[in-house]
Amino acid sequence: MTNQATMNGLGDPKVHFVFVPFMAQGHMLPMIDLAQMLAKRGVLATVITTPLNASRIKNTIDRAGEAGLPIRFVPLRFPCAEAGLPEGCENVDVVPSGELAQNFFEATSLLGQPLEAYLREQQPYPSCIVSDFCNPWTREVASRLGVPLFTFYAMCCFYLLSASNILRHGIHDAIADETEPFVVPGLAHTIEVTKAQAPSLFPGTEWEKMREGISAADRAADGIVVNSFSELEQWYVERYQEVMGKKVWALGPLSLCNKDAADTAARGKEASIDKDRCLRWLDSMKPRSVVYVSFGTLTHVSPSQIIEVGAGLEASNHPFIWVIKEVESSPEVEIWLSGGFEGRTSARGLIIKGWAPQVMILSHPAVGGFLTHCGWNSSMEAISAGVPMITWPFFGDQFLNERLIVDALRTGIMAGVKNPWIWGTVSNEASVKRDGVEKAVRSLMDVGEERQRRRERATELGEKARKAVEEGGSSYANMTLLIEYVRDKLQQSRNPLGSSDH
Template sequence: MAPTKNTPIAGSTAKQAPPHFVLVPHAGHGHLIPMLDLAHLLALRGVRVSFVTTPLTADRLGGIADQAARAKLPLEIVALPFSAADAGLPPDCENTDKLTENEQFLPFVNAMRVLAAPFEAYLRALAPPRPSCIVSDGSNPWTVEVARRLGIPRLFFHGPSCFYSLCDLKALEHGLHEKVGAADDEEETHVIPGMPIRVEVTKGTCPGYLLEPGWLVLHDEAMEAMRTADGVVINTFMDLEGQFVAGYQKALGKPVWTLGPLFLHNRDDEALASCGSTTAAVRHDAIAAWLDGQTPGSVVYVNFGSLARKLPRQLFEVGHGLEDSGKPFLWVVKESEVATPEVQEWLSALEARTAGRGLVVRGWAPQLAILSHRAVGGFLTHCGWNSLLEAIANGVPVATWPHFCGQFLDEQLAVDVLGVGVSIGATKPVLILDDESEPVPRHDVARVVSALMDGGEEAEERRRKAKEYGEKARRAMEKGGSSYENMTRLIESFTRVEGTKTNKP
């Protein structure tokens, strides 16, 4: 579906004013990063960008703001008033990485609704004209009414893959959520109707959020925000998910802008370090020096994202599995996971036993720099879309260990559709704390790492396909590529000619 745009009459001297995009991410690391990448890309194209978030997150993004100011980019970070304590949360809970219990997650997401009033006040206080559009994360349905009241077009930014988004939409259309939610057998498989390929899910891996009342309400609101948006922005590219993008756009009946991989424009990992924990951040040069000493393609990189945190019993199984695999590994663990003396002592012993072959990074790590290093030949990942896309764009095959929500469907995309992954076999979702009574055992960790990193026809085919998609990803972001040109058309559709009104896409 082609968007409309304001075009000056031939021969006229009408002046085009640069558009103003207001980006509203969810306050979680995995949500912030792709929208920061989008903000930077838009600003590089001359678009004025306001990036709206909570005060704590805004403070963390000081490096991004400073970098933009030095480069004279029209990008500003806007902090809206927010009190976590008013929602019954600890005072510093302004970002999901501050949550310590599974029970805090839903109250935190719901607490974000209080941002609606200061967000509207901020928009009303801006000098005319009003912003060209609002780009809002799917977890922020509270922006819908604000945009409607002010008459500002709104785009829906969906963080997962387009494959997941289409699965979720088809499941909703055919009442699959209700059917799965009423099922007694949690292992029973259900087929998602209307997909271009066969997709099976269980109660725990069904698209959407968790099948509990509070989460279902939030999911319904998010889906309505998607349906009523003026278009959808997704961090993917046509050569990766073309058939699913076509189906998604047809089902929605509105533009779907594929603009990714958004990070393929020289993202500065050092600046992004300010988004996460920096108390024990490991610098690029320390990790690069270790990787430089490893054989090309020999290292498996292990990182389970910014949210899920493993309890000691699961942490031990991961470590022993990596040790038993016999493969060189670079393992990122969260500072909160290794806070107790017991775990610290165990981890030190593991490091001593695997010295030279294994590197354990505590806290933040420069993931893009790691994945692009020639020594890295595989990635054991939780299948968050950011991580999966970063691996694919760097031509790195993956071992998949999904934890919750869309990650199970992203695993199916990587393993069954794209052919770049091998599964560890996880079937049950976990949220923040990995509280499974029976953790994934070390022999499964060792098995999947060996399958990923060894030779053999299947492993070589995964590597070949990953490299091929990586090349296509880079072409998509180059001038003339599908994502580059989509970005051009998106900006043009919101470019205001002075003296006229901006049309919705």
């Protein structure tokens, strides 16, 4: 590590990046990956977390320590009681109801003062703050510390540009019917969605202060950091950069900082399945024969929909790994699973109840398809592994991500979901019936010319993704430029003619 840092000329120990993730798995994990990538380049990285979240990523912390990476994980006390939250409510996925969402964001903003107090005492002094866009309060912390701020979006530029164009053209105000389709203006591809499928970030009057804070933080930021790579969406990176009027640093795919099975298995929470057992099962399957099914951390699939998914997987006759979250494990589901499904599919099905080592699974040669909720982390992990997708979006950016995957990249097919899911709710309806699930799996996995072309496109993107983060690749070069930018800013601030005295 030291030799590589010296070789790159980037190993100045005074360059100190501070990362402030939003406490949700889909936001934390890519930022932790980014911190590790920078640490491997010889930069000191500090990751701000909380006790609960630190306990979840203990394996990652331990492996970073074993590797001797210059990375610190700092657990600040999360002010649950002060914000009216139950104790231990330190991650979005344990917020008991949607009614407490604003309390959670309030608690997050209360981290500003202890964060600033901690950073003022650090040696070396912070060189910059990289903050999730959901933490706009970090703008004031960075300003008081006198350091550059970078906004981190765990989203793609395709989505960010689409959302920006929809807002600038006043489409949400112009269209009254939530189900009326429209073409997103100003894109390189013809992308059609409904108003309900393309909500603005933090919609509603109750979130107006949040939206204003995000805009103010973006304007103040020295640049935007995204988990993407130029070869994936170069046109969209360039156009979004023009819209923002500042540099957009595409540094992904960030999950590729995890190189071996042990690293990928350690990413995120403690896996609910033994790594070696999972790998043995995958090793027993034919190449590209397995469909992996997971709907992400924050979605809550109803018992009736779970049963329809399982019935469709069984009817497809394809091997599968199926992740069912703990929050989705109801008596109805357990009775159905144990009432014959598990026995009938035991030879070709593996059910993981809880947290799955997703990157490790997707990276295995046996996996040939991914039934996904289209969260950007999952989408990028599949793209990096060269795995085609069945798209099943729920909310937020996921419907537009679906259009990128299906219409622009042409590496996926749609399951057929039309109506968004409201976060914090559980509907007893099934968006896609078992016949639809079976049809989608067969369309993605069965032999055919279009399937082969889709797979070739996915494989090619996976190769480009891996090259992007290697030395000489676009994301590797962008990371070099980012480090040099921060180092130059640091040297300017220490110039006797400058105004900084730290």
